[in-house]
Amino acid sequence: MSNTTGPDQIFRTALAKNDIVLPRCDDCGAFHFFPRVLCPHCHGTAISWKPASRKGKVHTTTVVRQKPERGGDYNVCMVELEEGVRMMSRVDGIAPGEVVIGMDVTAFVGEADGAPAVFFKPAEG
């Protein structure tokens, strides 16, 4: 039977249901990412899971240059969520070079290599 209680499994199980949840330390109240069995800030071990705000800003960004026949250029960036955690991701829906530091983005659950993963699109309005 697969283990569905470890932090990595909890995150991925939620993603498969289109939910993005983030681990938050009960002791110090800070969020962290990637998921793990302890809080990297205060080292507490009581962790709760909270639905993510899905609101973030591009912290830094690059374009991976690739020949068109191999799929073309694509974006890789770091997004800082309102919760204060950063994750690597990609902003979809605009050209990779149009992704700029500081832009507001919204998270959604997409797919990478057949598995669900968190991606972002430019925030509306």
Next chain:
Amino acid sequence: MTDQLRGKSAIVGTGHAGFGEAHGLTAYDVMAQSALAALGDAGLKLSDVDGLFCTMMEDSMPALMAAEYLGIQPRFIDGTMSGGSSFVNYLTSATMALDAGLCDVALIVYGSNQRTGSGKLVTASRPPAYEAPYNPRYPISAYAMAAARHMHEYGTTREQLADVAVSARAWARHNPEAFERGPLTREDVLGARMVGDPLTVRDCCLVTDGGGAVVMVRADRARDFPKPPVYVLGSAAESSHRQISQMKDFTVTAARASGQRAFAAAGVSPGDIQAVELYDAFTINTILFLEDLGFCAKGEGGAFVEGGRIAPEGVLPVNTNGGGLSCVHPGMYGIFTVIEAARQIRGDAPGIQLNDVDLALAHGNGGVLSSQVTAILGSQNTL
């Protein structure tokens, strides 16, 4: 390293092999040739080595593989793998082991055939689970994101990044051991193929073969060898993360802490350093490390490197062999910062030899700005 270890060990031999293209040789062949070169420089034999400090891009137990290949049975080994910084880090562990009598002759060695073997970076690393879905290109995407953030926060320009590569090439042009010795202009760098914005292929280190080694002994016998001894005055490390997505501030590296402690152990300050050898995997590295090691203020690295200020005849000699950008970069470059710093102090640098160098700095970077190790080396005059 604390000041208790200041000057307790010395480099008495340096060597390298397989620079550029080492056709027909394996990574371990190049490693062994480098070891023999350094031992020959020191007037020692492989059978004298009882401490081995080694890691490779291949295998999960490379130090054991190296000892086996060399036909030695060391009583002390350190195979700590912190990426390219490992070989600067070994200066600390070798000094500790020598000082404690755990070994008498320490060999630090590395070799790679990544250019002729595969043509790209060899790695035993798996992509991190929370980064892999986005296909970052390792390691350039990490450094590109650090460069982009530095440009955003401090107004650093692509022209300033390019000038790091131009300066490295200006040094390399005088170094017969360097792989790239042709002319290189700022326009060449800016107009080169973009690989990971804002970095072009000329903002990136070379992909070459090559290996390097240094031999160390306790200071009390360091003057009994053919070449002038180069003392380890201070060395210190700090590790901040493994994955680039975990780097807290993309514009500040752990070199700030490693540098402060290395300078404190050596009892010197940045203004005393006559040759600065930095791990320049990408042009942004040189700017970050000059800032973090205290050669200029945070955010001023771009202006500091501009217009030949770190080139020959500039204000500070940086990467006097041509660095990883123009001299050699066989997967991990750290050992070569130590070798060039030692040779500048000994007075037998292969390219431009600076006058009367008593103090030099070697700085290793590992992973994706993850592990930072700083060493201050000095001549007999600095003891």
